[in-house]
Amino acid sequence: MSAGTPSLELPLSVLVALWLPTVRDEVSARRAAESIRAGEHPPRVHHSHGSEFPETSDSTQALATMLHALAPAQQVAAVLPRPGDLMGSPATCSADLLEAGEGVVVLGAAGAEARVAIPHIEVFGSALESGEIVHWRFHRLHAEPASASRILGGIESVAHARREITRALTDAVEILEALDVARERPDLADDVLDLSLAHLDAQLMPPDLDTRTLDLLERSARLLGIVELAQSDTGAAVTAVSIDTRAGALGEIARQARHALAAASAHRV
Template sequence: MHLSLPRSVVAATWIAHSDPRGDWLAPAVEAISGDDEPHRTTGSEPLAALLSRFAAAHVRSPVLAPLPVPHDPAGIGGPAGIAAVDAGECLVCPAALVAVPEVLAFGSALEPGAIVTWEVFEQPSNPPLATPADGRRMVAEALVVAVDALESVDVARWRPEAAEDIAALATNEVPASIEAVLPGQLDRRRRELLGRAARLEAIADLALADDGAAVNVWQADQRGAALRHVVTAARTAMVAASTFGPRES
């Protein structure tokens, strides 16, 4: 089972570890873009230029990657909020900048591709600033819910490819696909939180795709609600793990 992080989350971790020389830009662009076509902004700037703008703003402003949903725009208002909810993610320096990746997927399941265009909004925002400790607490609570839901659905039986990742939920092992896109300077606890959150979200999404052992509609609804809570907690943990205070602080 392939595990990944939202592009904005990966971007926030690199911006938080930027350096004045710009040595970080090439590996950051590679990590964020992955197998996508080269990212650009709606103004035709390359991704490196956008990252540099955020790095400059991050000197005096936090940087984070909210993951808004229709009932919770995560403190992102105006046109940026609408775009961010549609995309399900954004990159933010609350004092001045919001960037939203618009993803156009193409290809097949075997050879997927994407054209990614970042829409940039020069506006302030007021997203909640969660801490990694908040994220770890949410993941710990979600794990309790997830274990019950996953056992009743028996995901490991009908999706053998998920069995290893389900077992790994109890460990601090960071999946290789997650390690590969994070900056080397990112502290271990944030890495572990991002890895566990990515696993939790992917497994819950997999379980939501099938009612498994549900015997009636009510049972399926209850299980679905529990798993959606797990997904929300996992995504909130990702945001917490990729929230960084101003560099000058």
Template structure:
């Protein structure tokens, strides 16, 4: 079954479990690659990590090279234009990650960081390495409270817009939070973070449904009101997903 988690979330969770010795390499690769044919890593040599030739290598080869350099953690980012949540720069990484909508920030024990941005072509994904920087992250508790608050506010705002009439499936999903599908997570991911990630993905699904094009049936004023009602939920959901997929801010075991 295909995981509902974005690729960067899968690499953050399963890469962290692999570093801690909770899962074997084969399971790491299976979970990260998912239904794709293959994943590769490119650009590490250009950052001074490993050999002199800057060529693409297997996912396992790239992760092994990073581990040899002293990886402290794998964490995810889910930025959009104007809201680079989960990123700390520099601009090259931010631009690539915003273009992709996601990235993994790899922190090394020496204090440096590497950003891995997935570039997908058909059934293959190449994680392109960029120089990274440490980032400021939302606390798990803060992100959780922010998501709960945004859900309530968006539900009220959409009700005022009569969401059940123009998007009955959005109204259904908003009231179906208790019946979301559970996420499969590796050992070591706090249960609170697994739950938070599931609710964040659910909220992002609601946002996508609410913003679907109606084929020109709405006026500009109506579109603006809908965006004002739902976009804050998308922002809160992405912050929640970043916190749930960033071991730097996980609560102590």
């Protein structure tokens, strides 16, 4: 095993969806923003686009203001769309969601409009010293409020997602062995082992998070990490056919992991 065991990371939209139900006022919004940003290494610069968001150089306050604007959330979930799997993205913002690869769908109290918050992450700097700016953009679903309900209603339950992710983890092991991913890359096998032992930082999670939900988040994040490692190197897949076979198999596993993360992030009153 390599020297350091990595910590698991969650997509930004998943963290926001997990924390948003805890936001009731400006104080709780600031607390949520501080917890979300505590896992950023290096810290990101957050900027919310819109006339209702005042300009500020305080990234934590910018994120807190955005969270407070989205609250209270009757229903909320992260979506992680990919080409061929839009996860029910509303037509008016499906292209924006697909470009970002993630977003947060929010339904407020009865009569409140549905909204989608989308983080576009911009990398700046050089290979030696770089950083990230998160540009938060908002879509108000004036013409299609029911689409948000359809998205949230279509997200799996935690119990179902846990069964699916358990099956996906078994499939991943079998696929990696069958495709001989690490035959020429023993360091890759070490990295996969490190990921299998990694955990989420409990301090970054909302208080009173259900243990089953935390378990699902960790399993899904591990699975996505393993898939990314496997996709980073063709290993023994020396033919176009074998490379395509691996890509298809790993792509399906990644899809299951993304849907499980969405299920774990969902909150319904």
